Amino acid sequence: xxxxxxxxxxxxxxxxxxxxxxxxxxxxxxxxxxxxxxxxxxxxxxxxxxxxxxxxxxxxxxxxxxxxxxxxxxxxxxxxxxxxxxxxxxxxxxxxxxxxxxxxxxxxxxxxxxxxxxxxxxxxxxxxxxxxxxxxxxxxxxxxxxxxxxxxxxxxxxxxxxxxxxxxxxxxxxxxxxxxxxxxxxx
Numbered sequence: 555x556x557x558x559x560x561x562x563x564x565x566x567x568x569x570x571x572x573x574x575x576x577x578x579x580x581x582x583x584x585x586x587x588x589x590x591x592x593x594x595x596x597x598x599x600x601x602x603x604x605x606x607x608x609x610x611x612x613x614x615x616x617x618x619x620x621x622x623x624x625x626x627x628x629x630x631x632x633x634x635x636x637x638x639x640x641x642x643x644x645x646x647x648x649x650x651x652x653x654x655x656x657x658x659x660x661x662x663x664x665x666x667x668x669x670x671x672x673x674x675x676x677x678x679x680x681x682x683x684x685x686x687x688x689x690x691x692x693x694x695x696x697x698x699x700x701x702x703x704x705x706x707x708x709x710x711x712x713x714x715x716x717x718x719x720x721x722x723x724x725x726x727x728x729x730x731x732x733x734x735x736x737x738x739x740x741x
Contacts, residue, residue: 573622
């Protein structure tokens with residue numbers, strides 16, 4: 555048995571920049587301590603940690619994201635954290651990068667040409683920046699003429715926006731409002 559297993563797992567989740575799966579935790583622990591650790595035991599420890607951080611004295615909680623686990627602040631602290639984020643935001647995404655990211659997230663797998671046709675402008679810079687920030691990833695090549703690259707949302711995108719899968723993205727019908735229309739809706 556590994557000493558302080560709960561704390562070892564807690565430290566791994568805390569130190570991970572992205573969500574970390576039970577399997578990754580198992581691999582790291584076994585490689586570190588040269589001992590077999592059952593996945594069931596790891597999941598039991600994760601449940602204990604999750605229960606612990608649900609207590610009101612903690613400002614963070616353990617969340618299940620993208621097939622793994624990550625410590626995140628509780629929703630009631632959004633306002634103060636948002637102010638910190640605004641204060642520190644030197645690497646904000648531009649409006650064009652956000653638009654490009656949204657198109658890729660909703661339409662993946664998608665080529666750069668398809669993104670440009672939807673946006674109506676060149677997207678070279680936005681795509682390069684999103685790749686550098688690791689918010690999108692190259693999924694492969696299209697079978698169409700010239701075999702252009704196919705892009706999709708990355709695991710970091712899922713972590714950053716706090717979603718488990720593409721199915722968790724807001725539905726377009728929920729986003730569209732009367733403000734987005736010109737003229738009468740009957741036309």
